[in-house]
Amino acid sequence: MMKVTTKDSLAAWLDELTRSYTLIAPKAVGKQILYKPVEASSQIIFDFAKADLPAKEYFLPATQLILAIERGQDSIELREPSLQEERVIFALRPCDARALRVLDALFLEEEPIDPYYAQRRERSTLIGLACSEMGEECFCTSLGLAPDDASDVDLMLMEVEEGYGVEVVTEKGKAILRHLILEEVEGSPPKPILRQGKVPILETEAWPHCFEGVYWARLADRCLSCRLCTYVCPTCRCFDVRDYETANGDIERLRAWDSCLAEAYRRIAGGYNPRPTKVERLRNRFYCKFCYYPKDFGPIACVGCGRCIAKCPVNVDIVEVLDSVAVL
Amino acid sequence: MNERIRAKARELLESGQVSCFIGYQEGTRGKVRPAFVYEPQDVERLIWDERCTYNLAVYLHQFNTPPKRGEQPPRVGVLVKPCDSRSLNLLLHEEQIQRERIYIVGLTCQGVKVNGKLQERCQRCSERVPLIYDLLVGEEPKTVGQENYADVATLEGMPPGERLAFWAREFDRCIRCYACRQACPACYCVECVAEQLDPPWMGIAIDLPQKQFFHLMRAYHLAGRCSGCNACEEACPMNIPLSLLNRKIAKEVEALFGYRTGQDAETPPPLATFKKEEELPL
Numbered sequence: 001m002m003k004v005t006t007k008d009s010l011a012a013w014l015d016e017l018t019r020s021y022t023l024i025a026p027k028a029v030g031k032q033i034l035y036k037p038v039e040a041s042s043q044i045i046f047d048f049a050k051a052d053l054p055a056k057e058y059f060l061p062a063t064q065l066i067l068a069i070e071r072g073q074d075s076i077e078l079r080e081p082s083l084q085e086e087r088v089i090f091a092l093r094p095c096d097a098r099a100l101r102v103l104d105a106l107f108l109e110e111e112p113i114d115p116y117y118a119q120r121r122e123r124s125t126l127i128g129l130a131c132s133e134m135g136e137e138c139f140c141t142s143l144g145l146a147p148d149d150a151s152d153v154d155l156m157l158m159e160v161e162e163g164y165g166v167e168v169v170t171e172k173g174k175a176i177l178r179h180l181i182l183e184e185v186e187g188s189p190p191k192p193i194l195r196q197g198k199v200p201i202l203e204t205e206a207w208p209h210c211f212e213g214v215y216w217a218r219l220a221d222r223c224l225s226c227r228l229c230t231y232v233c234p235t236c237r238c239f240d241v242r243d244y245e246t247a248n249g250d251i252e253r254l255r256a257w258d259s260c261l262a263e264a265y266r267r268i269a270g271g272y273n274p275r276p277t278k279v280e281r282l283r284n285r286f287y288c289k290f291c292y293y294p295k296d297f298g299p300i301a302c303v304g305c306g307r308c309i310a311k312c313p314v315n316v317d318i319v320e321v322l323d324s325v326a327v328l
Numbered sequence: 329m330n331e332r333i334r335a336k337a338r339e340l341l342e343s344g345q346v347s348c349f350i351g352y353q354e355g356t357r358g359k360v361r362p363a364f365v366y367e368p369q370d371v372e373r374l375i376w377d378e379r380c381t382y383n384l385a386v387y388l389h390q391f392n393t394p395p396k397r398g399e400q401p402p403r404v405g406v407l408v409k410p411c412d413s414r415s416l417n418l419l420l421h422e423e424q425i426q427r428e429r430i431y432i433v434g435l436t437c438q439g440v441k442v443n444g445k446l447q448e449r450c451q452r453c454s455e456r457v458p459l460i461y462d463l464l465v466g467e468e469p470k471t472v473g474q475e476n477y478a479d480v481a482t483l484e485g486m487p488p489g490e491r492l493a494f495w496a497r498e499f500d501r502c503i504r505c506y507a508c509r510q511a512c513p514a515c516y517c518v519e520c521v522a523e524q525l526d527p528p529w530m531g532i533a534i535d536l537p538q539k540q541f542f543h544l545m546r547a548y549h550l551a552g553r554c555s556g557c558n559a560c561e562e563a564c565p566m567n568i569p570l571s572l573l574n575r576k577i578a579k580e581v582e583a584l585f586g587y588r589t590g591q592d593a594e595t596p597p598p599l600a601t602f603k604k605e606e607e608l609p610l
Contacts, residue, residue: 029501030497030498030501030566030567031567032501032566032567034501052565052566053503062503062504062534062535063532063533063534063535136357137357218364221362221364221387221390222361222362222363222364222387224386224507224510224511224563225510226505226506226507226509226510226511226563227504227505227506227507228505228507228563228565230505231503231504231505231565232503232505232565240532242528242531242532244528244531254531254532254533256532256533256534257503257504257534258532259505262523263523264523264525309356309357311565313507313511313559313562313563314361314362314382315355315356315359315360315361317355317356317357319356320356
């Protein structure tokens with residue numbers, strides 16, 4: 001038995017949700033599909049493979065004011081902006097949802113807890129949408145996920161003949177379900193089509209043996225040294241924090257995305273840079289994902305979404321890197 | 329053509345004339361990628377076909393520094409299409425590369441394709457033979473395109489408010505990943521204004537004002553220096569029509585100064601020179 005809802009009922013329910021929540025859903029923006037706040041279900045793209053960017057920005061915004069220092073008459077006011085709204089994120093793919101669990105390991109499960117991230121996590125309900133097949137660049141199954149993995153969302157939807165199959169995963173998911181018209185039907189949702197074969201993922205302990213050697217230099221030859229792969233990645237999470245004076249003399253403390261691919265990222269006082277060339281910087285991206293992050297925080301910092309593969313202008317292909325490192 | 333390219337690359341590497349040959353090779357998933365060949369036995373990797381859109385001139389910067397203090401920078405061989413050759417001329421003029429340190433294998437070109445589609449810039453392209461080379465490979469080109477700036481004219485036809493809204497919408501998608509800048513042969517500042525922290529011209533915020541400032545600044549820095557290779561737009565993960573902006577400026581520069589980027593290595597770009605008696609015909 002499974003619970004199903006029709007496409008029309010789902011749309012009506014989503015419209016209902018917009019009355020009490022900020023609904024964030026896949027939306028056509030130019031030629032792209034991005035998770036954006038929508039006012040009505042009619043703005044949502046239901047038939048899509050993967051959004052061009054993950055939903056990371058709703059938890060770790062590209063730019064975020066974390067402290068405002070404001071001048072009063074004869075006092076100074078400190079103001080910490082907080083998220084007022086409750087959010088529902090609709091049609092999150094399992095990989096993008098897993099990515100949030102990966103980020104939790106750093107931001108929530110290690111002291112100090114990141115209050116900005118924690119608040120956004122707490123005030124968001126995640127509705128997953130299972131993939132019916134794996135995209136060309138997808139390799140989630142190599143990282144312990146499945147295209148219909150429901151373990152990281154509050155509510156899971158799967159495309160079925162009648163419309164969408166609905167699986168309640170958490171209490172939070174149950175709470176928003178109230179107005180959705182559901183019907184019990186026989187059968188179970190179709191299994192996604194999986195690609196055969198897996199990408200070899202080297203054990204954390206094995207990575208240090210591959211650190212030296214000319215492989216990384218030859219890989220980095222064509223790297224343009226931009227930040228693209230880290231900014232389209234659902235698990236890259238580096239940020240910078242700086243204070244700026246506004247036009248009226250107040251101070252704003254901003255936190256914004258940063259990237260280990262940037263030349264100045266690792267530069268320290270005095271000008272010394274332990275990762276002086278793009279060779280060390282590009283290598284770091286892979287080491288961070290498969291060696292440092294799992295060692296320090298637990299999970300591998302890659303969910304196999306394949307965005308870096310699809311978007312890299314010069315065909316730096318993480319699957320090819322993993323294949324190569326396995327035989328180094 | 330592939331055989332001639334490989335034979336030349338082999339000869340250059342074997343004789344020690346170059347220590348690296350930069351060309352194209354098969355990548356993953358049906359894509360091609362830039363190739364860096366260091367050993368003569370590896371030249372078989374080199375290919376040239378209509379998928380080879382990359383402007384390889386961008387990679388010459390990384391060979392500018394000598395491997396060790398006191399040593400000379402390496403000599404490199406590079407494959408260039410006609411459009412890329414204009415970038416080479418610009419870089420030669422700006423003394424970013426030394427002519428004697430590069431061996432240029434020029435390719436005649438009938439246009440390159442992205443996702444199987446002939447690029448628009450190639451349909452407009454009037455240069456089918458590189459403007460500078462040591463060896464020319466390929467057949468005499470059959471057709472020549474004609475630049476008419478039709479898309480720029482459409483943009484110019486918009487009322488200012490609409491045009492502003494158009495660009496704000498396009499730039500708003502920018503994620504400040506700098507792929508455009510990094511793919512551009514003419515963007516080679518050691519420290520970009522966008523990343524300078526002292527003074528913090530732009531700051532770290534990834535918001536519309538910074539995005540707009542970055543793209544407009546970059547477009548102006550490229551005024552009279554952009555060769556229209558489209559590498560920026562192809563690198564952009566967010567589909568921002570950067571070439572439209574660059575072409576608008578190229579059109580103005582051509583109209584004002586009768587100058588097209590990179591026609592030779594001698595003529596200075598108009599905005600890099602100043603004559604006392606100069607007056608803008610505005």
